[in-house]
Amino acid sequence: MGSSGRLALAASPLVAGAMQALQRATGLPVAMGGPVSAGSRTLVIDQLRGTATGSLQHLRVDTGAGLGGKAVALARPSTVIDYLSAQGITHKYDRAVAPEQLRAIVALPVRVSETTRAVLYAATRESITFGDRILRAAHSVVARLERDIEVEEEIRRRLAEPSPSALGEQDDLRAELLAIAGSIQDGSARQRLLAVCERLHPAPAPPGGPLTPREIDVLRLAGEGCTNEDISTRLGLLPNTVKSYLKHAMRKLDAANRVQAVNRARAAGLLH
CATH class of the missing domain: 1.10.10.10 (Winged helix-like DNA-binding domain superfamily/Winged helix DNA-binding domain)
Structure with a gap:
């Protein structure tokens, strides 16, 4: 995502997995998401689950416009009970939303290091008020995604750092990553960390012989x-x-x- 070295969220399995978790956790039929560009702060919806048309695919949402743009501008979740008649948002994207007949929607900014990296949406085709259970479940999914992004970006940063003694640094990094992996509860995130560890130069066998x-x-x-x-x-x-x-x-x-x-x-x- 630009020269900052930020995780390329559009192609990342992290976002796809989070959208699936969002559907499952909230029980809402539609989930959408996409990255927010580093420079223009434009949101691009590039992943859809549960949609009936392609009207929202690759939709570019400006900061402050629509529900997602409002979430980016305010750096906090935004909800509507009925999108097309909602007050408090611009209706710049009504023509894209209308074919999907989406009504109640929540837009959740994904923030890492005080910067919005992506926005996730959960939506239904009914006009409802989201209760505390749904909102707590959605916030939990976003919080997990934020942690996963932080871990993956730290791994990439450490791997990219030049080192005068690359082998020793790799061994230290491998030990550190394995320790982090052991502390992570999320199974998929733990497996990704272990896979990264396997790509690093393997550490030497114990000097006193193999462990039983x-x-x-x-x-x-x-x-x-x-x-x-x-x-x-x-x-x-x-x-x-x-x-x-x-x-x-x-x-x-x-x-x-x-x-x-x-x-x-x-x-x-x-x-x-």
Whole structure:
């Protein structure tokens, strides 16, 4: 999206996935979306779900015009009960909206770093007032999309940074990304992060030899914040056995403590 290096939302699976989630979360039949250009702040609706015609495809919406343009201008969600007769918006795009017979619509700006990157719409062909449940569900989808964009842009920024010791930097980055992936609840976002990690130069094997499956299990749970007692319960092991596995893993990884061992195992790609 321009020289700023911003995520190309129009082609991104993030927006397509968010639109599907928006339909599912709100129960509304129509979802639309598209990026907001960095320079002109023009919204282009380039993705549609549940529409009956192509009248809205590639529609360019100026900031302040229509419902989506109002959401961009105000940097907050905007709703109408009946689009074609709504007060408080311009009707510049009525001819494009009319063939779809859309009435109640909510337009939600997707904002990252205090900048609107895209707008998502959820709509129905009935004249209704959106209740708190629908609006909360829509806001949750947008918030998740904003987080995913932040993560993906940070990955791209880090990968693009020049480094005097590229291999060492890649290993550090790989370990960091694996740690982020382990903290993300959204399954699809986690898999995208892991795929990026696999494209990086693989970290060397543990210097003290390969870890056993049980040592990996213990380190994985330690990385999730489990105590030795928690690990023993979850794996059906005695606490002293857990300590033994940790001790052997730390020696193989040349780690001074369990935190360092977990980080080195992640860097080696062992804790997926």
